[in-house]
Amino acid sequence: MNLPEAVSAIFRQKFGQPPAFIARAPGRVNLLGEHVDYNDGFVLPTAIDRATFVAFSPAKNDQTTLWAVDFDQQAIFSPETLEAKTGLDGAPLPDWARYPAGVMWALRQAGLETPALNAVFASNVPRGSGLSSSASVEMAFGVAWQTLGGWSLPPMELAKLGQRAENHYVGVNCGIMDQFASACGIENRLLLLDCRSLEWEALALPESVSIVVADTTVRRKLTSGEYNNRRAACEEAVRHLQTHLPGIRSLRDVSPDDFNRLSAQLPTQTEKRARHVVEEIARTQQAISLLRSGDLTGFGALMNACHVSLRDLYEVSCAELDAMVEVAQSLPGCYGARLTGAGFGGCTVNLVAREHAETFAQTLAEGYRARTGLAPEIYISKASAGAHLL
Ligand code: GLA
Secondary structure, eight states: OOHHHHHHHHHHHHHSSOOSEEEEEEEEEESSOTTOGGGTOEEOEEEEEEEEEEEEEEOSSSOEEEEETTTTEEEEEOHHHHTTTBOTTSSBOOHHHHHHHHHHHHHHHTTOOOOOEEEEEEEOSOTTSSSOHHHHHHHHHHHHHHHHHTOOOOHHHHHHHHHHHIIIIIOOOOOSHHHHHHHHOOTTEEEEEETTTOOEEEEEOOTTEEEEEEEOOOOOOOOHHHHHHHHHHHHHHHHHHHTTOTTOSSGGGOOHHHHHHHGGGSOHHHHHHHHHHHHHHHHHHHHHHHHHTTOHHHHHHHHHHHHHHHHHTSOOOOHHHHHHHHHHHTSTTEEEEEEOSSOSSSEEEEEEEGGGHHHHHHHHHHHHHHHHSOOOEEEEEOOOOOSEEO
């Protein structure tokens, strides 16, 4: 049974009738532009063919009942309990329920109707793996409430409300990349987003390459602490640099030359964090022109450089991610390999010549197992469509 059939069957068991609708929203993998979305930089993600599915129907009263198949748990809340982040029983909502509840909260704040619903949901985006399982849950529920609420928002607007839910309800100060990719994904396309203007375009990936996602299986819960600290360091760097460059609003406005000239003014750790961001924004811009001109070798080299920077300057890698990247970079057909997403565990993204992709995946799995004793999950990813109703 596939996932939409499974959530549908479980819905029928729980609620005694088939669901009225099923929504799907994908996870994402990011090729380049890491930890720059909240610095107004450029990102290059693609929606993947792994997704969250929500089977849902309108509820008869004002109580929203959610069944999370992956946790084997239920949560019930109403508009009255939403603000306090509790269920009807007065107990705090479990972590998993804060994503859909946060979406309801953000939509209501924006003045949109969010009729109570009964829902069963499940995901094959692995949690805590850097593939944005939380954004996929948020966007799937965004589509569910859009369907029942009778309003319609452009996907980017839904993405912004999902980000708001995560920033202000869940408490992770994330940027817009994940919700954007989950909402706006296009089959067989990379998405290039300017995180300042929110203008974006779809780019074709050359036929001759595959995107291979390699899961270290190491899960380090994206502690909002570690992530929020990194973001705070970037903001601190901007405040310091503003005394010399009064016109800047974010690290996006600082050129690598200006940064080199002024970096001695920054506290050591802040300097490392900001250097990653300034250089990564420059790298992404350069990479985009390389991609447009079909220079995959050059593009891959910048992915490799990104990993080094995330490891040594931003300090969000771990031994298993480094091992996965090192093995990958030694294999035939690999243009570039690096950790993807927030880091601290999870997945790497690999750009691999299509004719080598299958062998690459197999050899990488063996090499990683030999180095770490862990059995990874590796698959060739397909760029998929953004959040929609099935
Ligand atoms: C997480 C966040 C994104 C982005 C990445 C790092 O996935 O949700 O907004 O900051 O980390 O690039």
